[in-house]
Amino acid sequence: xxxxFTALPDRKKLRWPDGKRLALIITxxxxxxxxxxxxxxxLYPGGPASIPFPVPGNVPDYVNWTWREYGQRVxxxxxxxxxxxxxxxxSCTVNGLFIQERRRIVDAVKERGWELVPxxxxxxxxxxxxxxxxxxxxxxxxxxxxxYEDAVxxxxxxxxxxxxxxxxxxxxxxxENGLLFYCDFLNDDQPYLIHxxxxxxVCVPYSNDINxxxxxxxxxMTLDQGQATLxxxxxxxxxEGAESMRLMNFGLHPHVIGQPYRIRALGDFLAYAKSFDGxxxxxxxxxxxxxxxxxxxxx
Numbered sequence: 117x118x119x120x121f122t123a124l125p126d127r128k129k130l131r132w133p134d135g136k137r138l139a140l141i142i143t144x145x146x147x148x149x150x151x152x153x154x155x156x157x158x159l160y161p162g163g164p165a166s167i168p169f170p171v172p173g174n175v176p177d178y179v180n181w182t183w184r185e186y187g188q189r190v191x192x193x194x195x196x197x198x199x200x201x202x203x204x205x206x207s208c209t210v211n212g213l214f215i216q217e218r219r220r221i222v223d224a225v226k227e228r229g230w231e232l233v234p235x236x237x238x239x240x241x242x243x244x245x246x247x248x249x250x251x252x253x254x255x256x257x258x259x260x261x262x263x264y265e266d267a268v269x270x271x272x273x274x275x276x277x278x279x280x281x282x283x284x285x286x287x288x289x290x291x292e293n294g295l296l297f298y299c300d301f302l303n304d305d306q307p308y309l310i311h312x313x314x315x316x317x318v319c320v321p322y323s324n325d326i327n328x329x330x331x332x333x334x335x336x337m338t339l340d341q342g343q344a345t346l347x348x349x350x351x352x353x354x355x356e357g358a359e360s361m362r363l364m365n366f367g368l369h370p371h372v373i374g375q376p377y378r379i380r381a382l383g384d385f386l387a388y389a390k391s392f393d394g395x396x397x398x399x400x401x402x403x404x405x406x407x408x409x410x411x412x413x414x415x
Contacts, residue, residue: 117287119310119319122415129360130306130414132406136396137357138350139403140389141365143322144195144206146221147239147278148214149184151176162239162279163369164333184371188218191374196224198379202386206368207400209235209276209299212260215267222267231399232268233299234260236278247283254289261293273401276300280322288312297404305353305362307407308415316412318404320363325349327367332378339381346385354392363403 158170166183246253274297282300291314310317331337353362
């Protein structure tokens, strides 16, 4: 795979449907960590730990596992309530193992008509383990896509790798399987095309900066600092979108933003964003489809 480098001033103008200036995606990452593996090395954490002292991979790390499970038992429902109150849909990334182990949450997403995007098999089984074994990577991706289709009732259209850790061949494998979009890269405020041997794949970029982990769990922001960060990001992109549209992604993890003392940051930001005209709340599939149909020659 490869993609073109084109500086922002050298691109054609990009327009969202109905003249919208900013596409805002609220991402809920529905992730499942294996409790143990048959290995003495610590499991890949897949994010910051509540208590950072690692234990062997064949020993249950209950403190970190149950901290994350809080998001599944409690936090995600708080997040869904905030989005329901605001009338804003989410784009939910989901591990294959999560589909099997936490089907109640997947069904709640489906009931709301929100988007589900495959997010690898388990959060701590990253694709870079298979960087030199393309057939093994193909098998993992195919396993996830099969479980996804069985649960959702339609083939997947996109992909986000767990911990944003793809291999060089991941986009090619995804396109081989008929996918439309890919979200692992952090390098733009607009979608663009990734060229694979099987045809183009739309990159719908993710963000690690506007993400509850890096803002709160890693960055230690207060609620007010988080609010200020979200508004600054929104205001800048909204202003720039008057000239050529922009994309903003806010990544959420239910065990982080779903804590009682943090949830207000989400509700207040959603209310702020909804107060502006020209804001679009699309699925990633809608963005990719629109881009292919209207802006293939954007870059």
